[in-house]
Amino acid sequence: MKNRIFFKMLAVFVIVIGVTAVLFDVMLGRAWEASLRSQIERDLTQKTLLFAHRVGTDKTHSLSEIAAQEGQAAGARATIIDANGNVLADSEAVPSSMENHANRAEFAAALSGKTGSNERRSATLGIPFLYVAAPISGGAVRLAYPLSEIDAVQTEVRRRLLWGSLVAFLIALLIAASWSVWTARRLERIVDVAAHIERGDLRARVNAAPLDEIGRVAAAIDKTAGQIERSFAAVRSSQRQLETLLNSMQDAVIAISADGLVRWANQPMDQLVPQRTRLNAPVVETIRDPDFLATVKAATSSKEVRTARATSIVPGRAFDVTAAPLPEGGVVAVLRDLTETERVEKTRRDFIANVSHELRTPLTSIRALTEILLDDPEIEQRKKFLGIITKESERLTRLINQVLDLSKIESGKAEWQATNVDMTAVISDTVAAMSQVFQERHIEVKVKAPDRVSPVAVDVDRIIQVMLNLLSNAAKFCESGKGRIEIALSEQARNLRVDVRDNGPGIDPKDQAIIFDKFRQVGDTLTDKPHGSGLGLHISRRIVEHFGGRLWVESSRGRGACFSFTLPTGAGA
Amino acid sequence: MSKKILIADDEPNIVVALEYLLRRGGYEVHIARNGDEALRQVEAHVPDLVLLDVMMPQRSGYDVCKRMRERPDWRHIKIVMLSAKGRDAEVNRGLAAGADLYVTKPFSTREFIEKINGLLDSR
Numbered sequence: 001m002k003n004r005i006f007f008k009m010l011a012v013f014v015i016v017i018g019v020t021a022v023l024f025d026v027m028l029g030r031a032w033e034a035s036l037r038s039q040i041e042r043d044l045t046q047k048t049l050l051f052a053h054r055v056g057t058d059k060t061h062s063l064s065e066i067a068a069q070e071g072q073a074a075g076a077r078a079t080i081i082d083a084n085g086n087v088l089a090d091s092e093a094v095p096s097s098m099e100n101h102a103n104r105a106e107f108a109a110a111l112s113g114k115t116g117s118n119e120r121r122s123a124t125l126g127i128p129f130l131y132v133a134a135p136i137s138g139g140a141v142r143l144a145y146p147l148s149e150i151d152a153v154q155t156e157v158r159r160r161l162l163w164g165s166l167v168a169f170l171i172a173l174l175i176a177a178s179w180s181v182w183t184a185r186r187l188e189r190i191v192d193v194a195a196h197i198e199r200g201d202l203r204a205r206v207n208a209a210p211l212d213e214i215g216r217v218a219a220a221i222d223k224t225a226g227q228i229e230r231s232f233a234a235v236r237s238s239q240r241q242l243e244t245l246l247n248s249m250q251d252a253v254i255a256i257s258a259d260g261l262v263r264w265a266n267q268p269m270d271q272l273v274p275q276r277t278r279l280n281a282p283v284v285e286t287i288r289d290p291d292f293l294a295t296v297k298a299a300t301s302s303k304e305v306r307t308a309r310a311t312s313i314v315p316g317r318a319f320d321v322t323a324a325p326l327p328e329g330g331v332v333a334v335l336r337d338l339t340e341t342e343r344v345e346k347t348r349r350d351f352i353a354n355v356s357h358e359l360r361t362p363l364t365s366i367r368a369l370t371e372i373l374l375d376d377p378e379i380e381q382r383k384k385f386l387g388i389i390t391k392e393s394e395r396l397t398r399l400i401n402q403v404l405d406l407s408k409i410e411s412g413k414a415e416w417q418a419t420n421v422d423m424t425a426v427i428s429d430t431v432a433a434m435s436q437v438f439q440e441r442h443i444e445v446k447v448k449a450p451d452r453v454s455p456v457a458v459d460v461d462r463i464i465q466v467m468l469n470l471l472s473n474a475a476k477f478c479e480s481g482k483g484r485i486e487i488a489l490s491e492q493a494r495n496l497r498v499d500v501r502d503n504g505p506g507i508d509p510k511d512q513a514i515i516f517d518k519f520r521q522v523g524d525t526l527t528d529k530p531h532g533s534g535l536g537l538h539i540s541r542r543i544v545e546h547f548g549g550r551l552w553v554e555s556s557r558g559r560g561a562c563f564s565f566t567l568p569t570g571a572g573a
Numbered sequence: 574m575s576k577k578i579l580i581a582d583d584e585p586n587i588v589v590a591l592e593y594l595l596r597r598g599g600y601e602v603h604i605a606r607n608g609d610e611a612l613r614q615v616e617a618h619v620p621d622l623v624l625l626d627v628m629m630p631q632r633s634g635y636d637v638c639k640r641m642r643e644r645p646d647w648r649h650i651k652i653v654m655l656s657a658k659g660r661d662a663e664v665n666r667g668l669a670a671g672a673d674l675y676v677t678k679p680f681s682t683r684e685f686i687e688k689i690n691g692l693l694d695s696r
Contacts, residue, residue, distance in 0.1 A: 353658065357628070360657035361584055364678035368590035371682040372597075381593065388586045 006184035013176035021165040029158050036150060037130075044132045044145050045115060047074040052134040052141045055080060063089035070143070077129075077144040080136075081107060088139065093124070101142075106133035110140035119147065186214050190221060197221075202229040251336045252319075256283045256296055258329035272314060272335070289313045292321050292333070299323035299331045309338070318342060354519040354534070358399050362392035402535040406518070409542045416459035416546065423456060423463075423489055423496050423567070424449050430467040431487065437475050443483035453491050454569035458547045463567075466540040466551075470500040470563045473536065477504030477561070494569055495549070501562040507555040515553065516541050540565075576693050577601045577618055581611035581637065582626035582655065587678075591624060598686050608632020612640060620650060621693055627656035627667065635670045642671035651692045 051070045058066055063080050071078035071091030078091040085102020087095040101107050109116025110133035117132045122144070128151075133142040189206055196204035202225055208218035243266075246253050252269035254277065256262060265277040265286075277286045284293060295308040303325045310319045313335065320336040369385045379385075408414040431438075431445055438445050456463075474485045488499040507515065519534035537551075544551040548568045555561035578600045580591050588604055595602050603618050605611035607630045615623060623641070627634035634654055641647050651674075654667040659677035667675045673692060676685060 353660070357657040360659075360678045361587070364657065364680070365584070365586035365590055367679040368587070368594065368682050372590065372593055375682075376597075385589070385593075388589060392586055 005187055006180050009180040009183065010177055013180065014173065017169055017172045017176065021169045025158075025161050025165050028161060029154070032157055033150075033154055036153070040130060040145060040147075040150065041117060041132065044074070044076065044130060044143050045117065045134075047076070048115070048132045048134045048141060048143045051078060051143060052136045055136050055141055064095075067091045070141075074143050075145070077146075079142045079144065080139060081142070082139040083111060085111070104131070104133075104142075106131040106142060107140055109133065110135045110142070183214065186218070190214070190218050193218075193221060193225070197225050197228070202232055251334050253332065253334050254283070254287075255326070255332050256300075256330050258300060260284070260296075262286055263330065269335070287313055289319075292319075292335075295321050295323045296331055296333055299325050299333075300329075310335070351518065355399075355403055358519070358534070359396065362395045362399075365389070365392045366396075399535070402539060405539050406535060406542075409539065409546070414546070416462055418457040418459055418547070420455035421458050421460045421463060423453055423498065424451075426460065426463055426467060427487055427489055427498070430464055430471060434468065434471050434475065437472070438485075441475060441478065441483060442481045443475055443478050443485055445485045445487070447487045447489075449487075449489035450491065453489060453496055456496055456547070456567040456569055458567060462543045463547075466543050466565065467498075467500075469536040469540045470565075473563070474500050474502035474504070474561075478502050479504065491569070492566075495566045496569055497564060497566045499562055499564045501560060503560040506557045506559050507553060507561050508557055509555075512553050512555060516551075575599055575601050576622070577603065577620035578689070579603045579605060579611065579614050579618065579620040579623045581605040581608070581614070581623060581629065581634070583607055583629050584626070587626075590682075594682055594686055595689070598690065600689075608634070608637045611637050615641060615647065615650070619647070622651040622653060622689065624653050624655055625672070627654060627658060627663070635666060638667070638670040638672055653689065653692070 047070070051066075051074070054066055054070065055063065061069070067078040067080055067089040068091045078089075079087060079101070080089040081087050081101050085100040085107065087098040087101060089095055090098060102111065105118040106116035113135050115132065115134050117130065119128065119130050121127065122129045125146075128147040130145045130147055131142055132145075133140050186208060189208065193204045193206045205222045205225060206218035207222065208215045210216060210219055246266040247268075249266060249268060252272045253266045254262060254269050255264040260282050261280050262277050262283050263279070265279075270277055273286055275286075283296065287293070289310040289312045291308045291310040292313060295306045295310075299306040300323075305322065305324045307323070308321045310321050311317075313319050316339075318338040320338050321333060322336075323331045323333045325331050366389050369389050373379075373382060373385055405414075427447060427449060431447060435445075437443075471485070471487075475483070478485065482503070484503045486499070486501045488497075488501075490497050490499075516537050518538050541551040544565045544567065549566045551563070551565040553561055553563050578595050580588055580595070580602060581604075582588050582591065583606055585606075588606075592602050592604065603614050603620060605614045609631050611623070611625065611629070612632070614620075623637075625634035625637055629637075634656070638652050638654065641650060641652065652672045654672040654675045655678060656663060656667070656675070657678040664675045664677075674688060676688070
């Protein structure tokens with residue numbers, strides 16, 4: 001079975017060579033025989049003509065002697081007859097005992113003046129003879145050549161031809177067989193490589209020498225395999241790129257077939273659902289959100305991109321679902337987690353609402369009091385109202401500046417020039433700037449600071465802003481008349497530390513974290529409620545952190561609060 | 574007898590302005606600085622109208638409004654919400670809580686006093 005082509009080729013060769021040999025044998029034998037006969041006939045005719053000539057010219061010998069001599073010379077039987085067909089002399093028999101020869105075909109032709117020949121079995125000897133007769137004056141001569149010798153020669157020639165053919169046949173067969181083996185092997189190799197390629201082994205090659213058509217077929221297969229291998233590699237590479245890309249996405253991606261089975265999912269999708277996506281399982285087993293499933297169904301049937309908001313894929317999280325139909329049926333769905341986006345959006349909306357609230361509040365007093373003063377310019381509270389208007393205007397200005405500061409900090413565009421700053425000077429300057437407020441509220445202020453501290457590399461205006469924020473907060477919460485603020489400056493390893501301690505109501509531990517948030521403030525009905533924007537501490541913390549420090553609070557209810565911040569000293573670096 | 578109005582707002586300067594406006598309009602004025610105090614003052618004085626700031630410490634204006642509307646004997650008290658938050662959602666929330674009017678800060682003093690007079694005259 002394996003060498004079917006070999007046996008087929010071999011069978012064809014055997015038939016072709018055999019038929020050729022047989023035909024060759026037969027034709028050669030025939031041609032040789034015909035040529036031999038015509039040669040003998042020509043020879044015999046020549047001799048017969050010489051015999052006839054001698055009978056006409058030789059007067060010294062008797063007819064019998066001439067017949068005997070010519071017969072011997074020609075290796076044939078010589079016969080002379082007269083015009084009537086009576087035998088006058090014969091090389092092998094007594095003429096008188098021989099019948100009339102006039103009706104023999106060759107003699108009949110000779111007696112009519114032509115050379116005649118005939119081949120037949122001799123009546124006397126019973127073997128085949130070739131007879132040639134030629135005319136002479138008053139009769140004819142004839143030579144009879146026994147063909148039995150030709151037959152013997154012919155048999156020998158045939159025997160040799162047969163042997164020769166047989167040897168040639170065997171040699172040809174051997175060559176044909178070995179060529180068949182070689183060709184069959186080459187074809188087998190091609191079949192083998194084709195089978196490898198069929199099984200997916202695209203690296204298989206025939207690597208045949210391009211000798212002939214088989215070699216060219218092999219080369220073509222190799223070339224095709226090479227092209228397929230390259231295209232496969234390209235497809236795989238782009239598939240890997242796509243997979244990497246899809247897996248590195250933040251959005252979850254899932255491919256669903258037209259009959260609703262999960263075909264593929266990226267890693268974020270796997271992480272989204274706790275039991276992981278199961279391939280070739282119905283998508284409803286992975287994602288049970290009705291909005292999601294409806295969107296996928298709509299995209300599948302309409303062949304159009306559909307979007308929806310799904311909230312029950314993962315409890316507490318909202319997803320933006322985009323389902324796009326695939327050309328070959330089914331859909332690819334992208335799930336974008338909106339939780340963070342919505343949180344950012346909510347923060348932004350809250351911020352705007354808070355800013356607008358904080359702007360509207362002082363504007364309310366300003367507008368109302370201004371309108372009152374326009375209506376009744378001479379009222380006794382006139383001065384008080386104008387004072388409030390001024391204070392509220394300052395509050396508006398402060399708020400706008402803080403919002404601008406915050407916007408710069410958050411966009412990273414704050415252009416702060418760090419210079420070497422002496423914190424001792426900053427503290428004494430800010431305390432001096434606040435002295436009027438402290439006096440008005442009867443607040444006692446103490447500063448404890450070493451004579452010299454290492455400078456810190458900060459923007460001096462920003463650090464003054466932080467100090468003023470902490471001092472005004474402390475002043476705001478101090479009980480009027482009994483208030484005390486202690487400011488301490490100390491140098492620790494590579495850090496300056498500033499503490500601002502008040503003896504106000506203190507801050508509940510649960511509130512201590514939120515006071516640094518934007519627009520968060522803690523009110524207290526027992527004291528004057530704070531009228532800050534809720535941005536001051538947040539901005540102060542951002543400033544301190546910008547320069548590599550920390551800002552925090554330590555406090556407990558009823559025991560005052562201590563706000564502290566650190567700044568790294570340039571010397572320690 | 575002049576009608577009683579309770580101002581519940583934690584912004585002292587706004588209270589100053591409102592107090593002046595309402596006294597000039599001929600009303601008896603009481604003041605509360607937070608939600609709880611507002612409820613106590615309503616209990617003590619039973620005013621004809623309450624001006625409620627929405628964002629107050631301890632108890633929001635919405636909450637005070639709801640609690641007041643739970644008391645049948647306070648049904649007649651007019652409630653005016655005052656807020657610097659003027660979005661539709663907040664206005665609706667205030668009206669849903671039982672307020673008769675929602676005034677967004679800042680406001681025109683003339684229009685404001687006209688609205689207050691209108692509310693108290695219609696009774």
